[in-house]
Amino acid sequence: MRFNIFKNTVLLFVLVMISCANLSKPKDQNKKTKEIQNKKTLTKKLTPIVGANQFKHYLPLLKEKRVGIVANQTSVVFKGENNFTHLVDSLLALNINVKKVFAPEHGFRGSADAGEVVKDGIDTKTNLPIVSLYGKNKKPSKEQLQGLDIVIFDIQDVGARFYTYISSLHYVMEACAEQGIPVIILDRPNPNGHYIDGPILEKEHKSFVGMHPIPIAHGMTIGEYAKMINGEKWLANNVQCKLTIIPIKNYNHKLNYSLPIKPSPNLPNDKSINLYPSLCFFEGTNVSIGRGTNKQFQVIGSPFFFLKGHHYEFIPKPNYGAKYPKHENKICHGYDLSNYNDLEGINLKWLIEFYNANKQYAPKETFFSNFFTKLAGTKKLQQQIEVGMTEKAIKKTWISGLEKFKKTRENYLIYP
Missing domain, CATH: 3.40.50.12170 (Uncharacterised protein PF07075, DUF1343)
Structure with a gap:
């Protein structure tokens, strides 16, 4: 008799636990569903609508x-x-x-x-x-x-x-x-x-x-x-x-x-767009930025010299968006930046490095063209590089102008 009571008690306990488990499962599922929905809603809110x-x-x-x-x-x-x-x-x-x-x-x-x-x-x-x-x-x-x-x-x-x-x-x-x-x-x-x-x-x-x-x-x-x-x-x-x-x-x-759409033929992806403000300087030099390749504004190179420790090379050829690329059909030696970390500011180190290499290994080749000053918007940048100023020193000369611009910019912002 005691055994039957014990047996029935255990059986009842098991049934109650199973019932509780079944009751709690939908709540857990509902909680997870709500979390997923909340994440989707948050993502939707953060998606820009042009x-x-x-x-x-x-x-x-x-x-x-x-x-x-x-x-x-x-x-x-x-x-x-x-x-x-x-x-x-x-x-x-x-x-x-x-x-x-x-x-x-x-x-x-x-x-x-x-x-x-x-x-x-x-x-x-x-x-x-x-x-x-x-x-x-x-x-x-x-x-x-x-x-x-x-x-x-x-x-x-x-x-x-x-x-x-x-x-x-x-x-x-x-x-x-x-x-x-x-x-x-x-x-x-x-x-x-x-x-x-x-x-x-x-x-x-x-x-x-x-x-x-x-x-x-x-x-x-x-x-x-x-x-x-x-x-x-x-x-x-x-x-x-x-x-x-x-x-x-x-x-x-x-x-x-x-x-989602290329803004121009030679900015094919996010990396090229991120590098563009820094690499466009090279358009005013004798260095290629990859026009005529499938890595436009992601590679830089020159046919005039090798960079020590770097063996990347590419050959510009006519293609969509570049009918007559700089250094067409010539081997250019330099860098592949397609996997470089995203930039949070203008990078001048590559420009300075290539200028110094050109000066050392190909002094007869003119590095800067007149177009460089138009791109820079000032003659000072070329002069600063030519006298050997570092990136840090050059950027210090920009500070006062940038601070003034930022104050002006605040008057016209629509977004935080």
Whole structure:
């Protein structure tokens, strides 16, 4: 009898434990499900939503208007991961009266070489007229803007002074201001927006690869930069452009943003974009930065000398985006930086190292070209390198200019 009571008690205890376990399991599952959902919600909140995707904020401004669009291959509306449509196609599908497209360097579809003349034409997909803003005609003329009520500017920038899309922005704003045409900026993230660095451009060295007194890495989006152009009265005759900026949602300057579309033919990936503000200096030297390879702005090399302890070499050949690459069909010796840690500022060490190697091993080869001063925005950088200043010493000379710029920049920020 006692045994049966004990047996029944044990059996009851086991049944209760199983029941408790079954009751608790859904709670655990629910808890895990909620945690996953919370993470997904947090990720969604942190995903930037570009200005072009926010139709409700700018479609009303386009109603019954004749619209011009400054655009290239990056001017897209995202419809999910790896799924997007071009802004022009999207607006036409919504019955917006798009009349004309203005194309910057590299063209409307982004296939032209750096520095290659982009011609006017007709877009084969939409039959819209395309007006080139690169070459002799960098600023829209009165005749080219005639018949337009409003202009949209939507181009992905990379946050470097010598990337010419911000120069095109200047001229579009100036031309529209002169004709009383308002401009809508559809803002996009700056993939190099996490730092500010470089020498400040001096006005005597103003050119299409540097129009304003700013450092090389300015840490601003296109929208913020447009506000600065207006606010600092950089447009001719102090004209003011009537601006409407459609901001990015869920964005801050420290956010790591990967560009889903190449902003230009020779910036094929995140690494090249990160290295670009530092490596573009080499465009004003006799050193190749990989144009004519599949690692543009990720490798540097020269055919004139070897670097001790480094045996990486590459041969530039004509390819998409580089019809006539520097040192075509020559073996260039140098560095592969494609796995280098992401930069948090301008790197001058490679430039100094290659200058010193050229001076030592190939003294008859001219290292700097006149283009270097245009890229640097000052003659001082070349002079500092030639007299043997270290990177640290050179960067000290930038401090006061950078501090002044940062204070000015604060007046125009849209994002933290």
